Amino acid sequence: MPVGRPDLIAHVFGSVDWAAAQRSETPNSFSLGQLALFVTAGINDRVSVLAEVVIEASAADTEVTVDLERLQLTYRLNDQLNISAGRYHTGIGFYNAAFHHGSYFETPVGRPRIFRFEDEGGVLPIHEVGVSVRGKIPKTGSTLHYVAEVGNGRRWANLEDNEVLDQNQAKSTNVGVSVRPDSWRGVELGASFYRDDIPSGPETSVDHHITALYAVYRTPSTELMGEWLRLSFRPADGFTHYDDHGGYLQASRAFGKIRPYYRYDRLDINPLTPFIGEYGSSIKHVGGVRFDPAAWVGIKSQYEWLSENGGPGGNGVHVQLVFVF
Amino acid sequence: MAPNRAALVALLLWTGPLVPGHVPIPQIPLPLALAVIVHRSNPVDALSFGELRQIFMLDTQTWPHGRKITVVLREKGQPERADAIRLICGLSEEDYEKHILFRTFQGRVNIGPRSIQSASAMLRFVYSAPGAVGYVAADEVDGTVKLLRIDEMLPDDPRYPLRRGKRPPPEAEP
Numbered sequence: 001m002p003v004g005r006p007d008l009i010a011h012v013f014g015s016v017d018w019a020a021a022q023r024s025e026t027p028n029s030f031s032l033g034q035l036a037l038f039v040t041a042g043i044n045d046r047v048s049v050l051a052e053v054v055i056e057a058s059a060a061d062t063e064v065t066v067d068l069e070r071l072q073l074t075y076r077l078n079d080q081l082n083i084s085a086g087r088y089h090t091g092i093g094f095y096n097a098a099f100h101h102g103s104y105f106e107t108p109v110g111r112p113r114i115f116r117f118e119d120e121g122g123v124l125p126i127h128e129v130g131v132s133v134r135g136k137i138p139k140t141g142s143t144l145h146y147v148a149e150v151g152n153g154r155r156w157a158n159l160e161d162n163e164v165l166d167q168n169q170a171k172s173t174n175v176g177v178s179v180r181p182d183s184w185r186g187v188e189l190g191a192s193f194y195r196d197d198i199p200s201g202p203e204t205s206v207d208h209h210i211t212a213l214y215a216v217y218r219t220p221s222t223e224l225m226g227e228w229l230r231l232s233f234r235p236a237d238g239f240t241h242y243d244d245h246g247g248y249l250q251a252s253r254a255f256g257k258i259r260p261y262y263r264y265d266r267l268d269i270n271p272l273t274p275f276i277g278e279y280g281s282s283i284k285h286v287g288g289v290r291f292d293p294a295a296w297v298g299i300k301s302q303y304e305w306l307s308e309n310g311g312p313g314g315n316g317v318h319v320q321l322v323f324v325f
Numbered sequence: 326m327a328p329n330r331a332a333l334v335a336l337l338l339w340t341g342p343l344v345p346g347h348v349p350i351p352q353i354p355l356p357l358a359l360a361v362i363v364h365r366s367n368p369v370d371a372l373s374f375g376e377l378r379q380i381f382m383l384d385t386q387t388w389p390h391g392r393k394i395t396v397v398l399r400e401k402g403q404p405e406r407a408d409a410i411r412l413i414c415g416l417s418e419e420d421y422e423k424h425i426l427f428r429t430f431q432g433r434v435n436i437g438p439r440s441i442q443s444a445s446a447m448l449r450f451v452y453s454a455p456g457a458v459g460y461v462a463a464d465e466v467d468g469t470v471k472l473l474r475i476d477e478m479l480p481d482d483p484r485y486p487l488r489r490g491k492r493p494p495p496e497a498e499p
Binding site: 007009011038040041042045046048050070072074076077078079084088097098100102105142182220295324 | 391419424427430
């Protein structure tokens with residue numbers, strides 16, 4: 001680099017929401033979304049640092065909570081080997097590693113149910129503290145990519161998602177591979193496999209596996225995305241095991257500044273499943289339109305139909321203003 | 326051009342092709358072509374169009390010999406920037422900016438493309454940065470930088486893919 005200055009990039013992602021649901025106990029409300037402060041800097045040609053701090057504010061007052069959602073130090077040897085250490089979004093499936101806390105890049109309002117954040121009733125280890133390695137697989141013409149991660153695993157005993165210390169000696173692992181054919185630009189097919197040993201008592205643990213499969217086609221004008229995940233919990237008694245499922249299908253097409261979209265969102269959870277049984281099952285249909293009136297500003301308006309735990313469905317409306325600066 | 330050769334060329338233009346089945350390929354003026362340039366010490370001599378697109382989309386960020394790639398574009402708002410993004414990446418300037426920010430937000434990119442004000446400044450930057458890749462109009466290339474072949478073609482080849490006015494390739498991933 002001929003110029004001897006550090007490269008520092010800073011952006012702020014924000015949103016303002018209005019939502020109304022058919023349920024009488026939920027009044028229609030305005031709210032502030034997450035304000036994500038994103039900073040990345042190249043320390044030198046090979047080493048960079050990334051931080052994402054999220055500020056969440058109450059609509060009623062100025063009380064805020066601050067979370068350090070991502071902090072990664074990355075060493076890039078070449079395109080085949082990128083090593084990151086810190087707190088990161090796990091490479092489970094596609095959505096979690098592609099979309100983070102700033103909702104500007106997401107087409108509909110909100111993440112798919114299966115990828116909801118831990119402190120919002122999420123069922124996955126969305127964040128981990130550990131080491132992540134990713135890159136292109138050599139001799140595949142940039143077509144095959146891999147990811148391998150070792151972390152503390154999700155801290156299930158404390159749903160506040162505190163990963164300061166692991167709860168046991170076992171580390172979580174996640175490996176994934178994806179295919180991005182150069183001749184079919186925008187297409188990505190992939191799979192990942194996550195494993196962790198979760199302590200459920202002083203002497204007992206639950207063997208936890210997550211298998212994810214996905215197919216994605218994304219271009220500036222067209223978006224077709226589908227993911228399916230199986231969450232397996234096997235208590236140490238050896239007699240019971242629970243296999244839960246979740247996923248989504250999403251499609252959108254841009255016509256100039258207007259982009260209609262649809263998402264089918266599903267989560268099937270056995271109520272007896274350890275750790276996540278209480279979160280329940282849901283089916284959700286989302287149909288809406290995104291309008292980008294100016295660069296880095298978007299307005300999403302969507303209709304939602306939600307059925308939880310097999311109950312009758314309810315209607316809802318959600319409008320979100322998203323921006324980046 | 327000698328008078329007898331000039332007369333022969335004029336005769337050929339007037340009479341059309343003399344060899345059956347052979348149609349002369351019209352020559353396109355050189356300024357319409359974008360020449361891709363790198364530092365003279367860069368061992369790379371040629372790229373496929375797909376490799377070039379991956380570099381400008383920041384999907385490829387290191388040269389085969391390991392050095393970090395620095396992509397250099399003209400400044401925002403300059404037609405030379407929009408032309409290059411459209412020809413190489415198949416994207417509008419706005420979609421390209423979104424793509425770069427999306428990749429940066431994912432943590433896949435830490436240094437985005439550099440912006441340069443003029444062709445002469447582009448040549449000076451590429452001359453001084455061993456990992457840089459940039460572009461100028463084909464008639465602006467000088468000996469301070471290395472000109473890359475794209476799909477085994479140089480800018481004077483009529484089939485050279487980086488020509489302004491040429492139909493853009495299909496849109497690429499965001």
